Amino acid sequence: MLSRVLLSLACLVAIVAALGAWADRQLLNTDEWVTTSGTLLRDPAIQSATAAYLSDQLVDAPQVTARLREGLPPRLAPLAGPLTAGVGELADRTAKRVIASGAFGKVWDETNRRAHEQLLAVINGDSGVLASRGVILDLRPELGVLAERIGVTPGRTGDQGRVRVLRGDTLDSVRKAVKLLRDVRWGSLALLVILLVAGVAVAPNRPRALGGAGAALIIAGLLILVVRRVAGTYVVDQVSAHGAGQPAAEATWRIATSLLADIAVTGIVLGLVLAAGAWLAGGTGWARSVRRFTAPVLVDHPELAFAVVVAVLALLVLGGLLPTVGGGWAVLIYLLLAGAGVLALRRTAEQERITPAG
Structure with a gap:
């Protein structure tokens, strides 16, 4: 009976140990996260979503349409909408090609490294401005790479190209959960080994x-x-x-x-x-x-x-x-x-x- 209890506890502790190891290695290791982000960028679905976001941020459709209407003769003003759509489609196709380039990959890695360092700073106790504003994935450098390829000048105002990954009001909960998993990793692993060995040692069979x-x-x-x-x-x-x-x-x-x-x-x-x-x-x-x-x-x-x-x-x-x-x-x-x-x-x-x- 005691052996079964110990082995049942070992099953539960194994789950905790696995979660702790995952959090410590993949979530809290900056180099590992940068590697993971690179793997993300190679996925076709994520490439499409990233390209759509960057092209939307780069090409402000209402603004482009308004400028085209101003610049076109009155008789050609109705073409402003279709022309804007063409510009957006061109930006999207170009973004997909740019994302596959080595230059974009390096910028992407640096962006994710900075965002992950923000997350670690908050988890490790930074309670200043960073904790209040949250963790932000700043894609403005990626916008710059795309703008250079298309030949336009991106806007640098407001939150254009800045993705808020975690809000300030949710970071406290994330900090507590992640720190708990990190802190219990080695203890849970040692406890798992003890429970497994003890469960076998005390068994009659x-x-x-x-x-x-x-x-x-x-x-x-x-x-x-x-x-x-x-x-x-x-x-x-x-x-x-x-x-x-x-x-x-x-x-x-x-x-x-x-x-x-x-x-x-x-x-x-x-x-x-x-x-x-x-x-x-x-x-x-x-x-x-x-x-x-x-x-x-x-x-x-x-x-x-x-x-x-x-x-x-x-x-x-x-x-x-x-x-x-x-x-x-x-x-x-x-x-x-x-x-x-x-x-x-x-x-x-x-x-x-x-x-x-x-």
């Missing part, structure tokens, strides 16, 4: 408990994926209201939470590894047959068994079939789990060779 530990990680990973999907649907609906911006909003959510999905998949894979180890250490006929078949290598040539396991892991990682979120840490965890599994199977195989099952 340790192979079965090992399978329960794997199930806890699998359930946690699946829950994270489900919550990501449900939350994404809600956020996208709120932001786009099923309008023209929905594809861009969906792409933004998908890319911005990609690391969270990777963490969830990694947890699922680790859970499957633990479950497989529990099955191999169990008392089923199939498990005994596998142990008898591998006993000559496990017992007499353990170095060969370790080499085979390392080679299989390397192939899975290089082939992209095994998630490596966390880089070297993920690979190290895989190696430690595989090594512990080989040692446990070797010990069981030795015991069964000495005392064969009746």
